[in-house]
Structure formats: C-alpha cells, structure tokens
Amino acid sequence: MKILLTNDDGIHAEGLRVLYELLKPKHSVTVVAPDRERSAVGHGITLDRPIRAEKIALNGGWEGFAVTGTPADCIKLAVVELLKTKPELVISGINPGANVGVNINYSGTVAAAREAALYGIPAIAVSVQARAPRAYLDIAGFIRLLAEDIHRIGLPSGTFLNVNFPDTPIRQIAGIRISRQGFALFSEYFEKRKDPRNRIYYWQGSDVQPISDDPDIDGDALSRNYISITPIKCDMTDYNLLNDLKSWALSMNYGNPSRSGGSS
Numbered sequence: 001m002k003i004l005l006t007n008d009d010g011i012h013a014e015g016l017r018v019l020y021e022l023l024k025p026k027h028s029v030t031v032v033a034p035d036r037e038r039s040a041v042g043h044g045i046t047l048d049r050p051i052r053a054e055k056i057a058l059n060g061g062w063e064g065f066a067v068t069g070t071p072a073d074c075i076k077l078a079v080v081e082l083l084k085t086k087p088e089l090v091i092s093g094i095n096p097g098a099n100v101g102v103n104i105n106y107s108g109t110v111a112a113a114r115e116a117a118l119y120g121i122p123a124i125a126v127s128v129q130a131r132a133p134r135a136y137l138d139i140a141g142f143i144r145l146l147a148e149d150i151h152r153i154g155l156p157s158g159t160f161l162n163v164n165f166p167d168t169p170i171r172q173i174a175g176i177r178i179s180r181q182g183f184a185l186f187s188e189y190f191e192k193r194k195d196p197r198n199r200i201y202y203w204q205g206s207d208v209q210p211i212s213d214d215p216d217i218d219g220d221a222l223s224r225n226y227i228s229i230t231p232i233k234c235d236m237t238d239y240n241l242l243n244d245l246k247s248w249a250l251s252m253n254y255g256n257p258s259r260s261g262g263s264s
Helices: 014-023 071-082 101-105 108-118 136-153 218-223 239-248
Strands: 002-006 028-034 053-057 063-067 089-096 123-128 159-165 175-178 188-194 200-206 226-233
Touching: 002 014, 002 071, 014 028, 014 089, 014 123, 014 136, 028 071, 053 071, 063 071, 071 108, 089 108, 089 136, 108 123, 108 159, 108 226, 123 136, 136 159, 159 218, 218 226
Parallel strands: 002 028, 002 089, 028 063, 089 123, 123 159, 175 226
Antiparallel strands: 053 063, 159 226, 188 200
C-alpha cells in the first residue's frame, strides 16, 4: 500500500518516526510534514509566502520532505507536486494530546486528514491523550491493522477517521468505541499581562475539556479508557435545515430598505 505520513508536530516528532518504522517493512511510505511544530493551525493554507520542501535525512536513516507550511499545505503539495502517484492512504499523527470534541475544528492533525479526504484519499487522524506519550508503539501497531482494514474495506469519499487513544498499553485498554463528536465548550479565559515596555498582551488558556455522561461521545469514551474512533465528513451541509430554508420564501428584496414598508 502507498501511504503518506504527515503531522502537525513537525517532521522530527517521535510519533511520526514510530509510525514510519512500523509501516515501512510492508508498505511504500512517504513522509511529507511541516519543518516545525504547527499545532492548532486548523485547516489554514499558505497563500502569502513561498512554500519550500526540503528532502532531509532523519535519525534511523529514513528520509522525508520538510515543508515550510501547514499540515494542509503538506497534503496539497504532496498530492499535486511531490508524489508521482496519489497515495492510497494518508495517516496524520501520532499527535501528543487528544483531538476530540470542539478541538477537531482547531487541530492541524485533523486538518491534514480532512485535506486528504477532500482529494478523495482515505485518511486517519491519530492522537493520544498525553503530552509525553508512552504507548507510541502500541498505537502504531493498532493503526497498521486499521490501515489494512481501510485498504480492504474502504471509506466513503469525503470521510476520514479521527482516532484517539488513552496513553495506556494496548492490553490495558477497555476496548474500542465508535463514537460521535462532542460539542461541549471549554471553560476558556485570557490572562491579561504587561510586557517589559508596559504594553498589554493576552495569554489564552482553558480548563480541562468537559466530559459528558454519554459513552458514545468521543471525549467521554476516551476518558473511560476506550479507543475512540469517529467518522468525520468533509461535507458540512446541514441537510435538515437545507429543506427548511426552502420554505422561508427568501426574496432578493432582503437588501432593499423599502422592503419593510417603513421609512426612517
């Protein structure tokens, strides 16, 4: 299988290396990843400066393209320019720190998988609930099997899988939950500070993401020591409201101040 690996933590990240080393013996693997950490950049792309891709040798003797752009840039550049043929699967990760609930909207890890799905390529975003994960090898082993299942069974066009792991050896994990995205908001805050020149700046922070009592929601499944797998669609259309809007009798007169019949 032709697999493209990327992430948002940079090409030197440990999770990327472990995935590469486990997949390489059986598959054709190419790495195209940011040259530095690009966490929480969402689905941003680079339009106002050149994008450079340098082929570099990494520890262990493997090579990859270090890209001066975002995770979404990496997928675009790989598919359109760097690779001779389209990959059969894209894997983004392994990201330290879970990407569940509203975080899916901000995550560069998830954005790379979404970009691949926009190109019609099956994709997996992979994250682990720890800032210094211990279980990279077990996670990579699970992802290798999941990748082979996806290659055999397939995914719907425009859909990718968002996979989150507890930082626990695989034998201690409670199981697998096929879960839906949560929408509970963080308790957010900004610390107001002053720099040495007495200018105001703000430092954004948040409390721990709230957990529901519904084990079918991604964050709750993860908190219960399950692997959470959520299918995510690129098509964000609200199809229920789509039909309702047709009954609103919308008019081009919406922009006409005289529409209401009143005067100022």
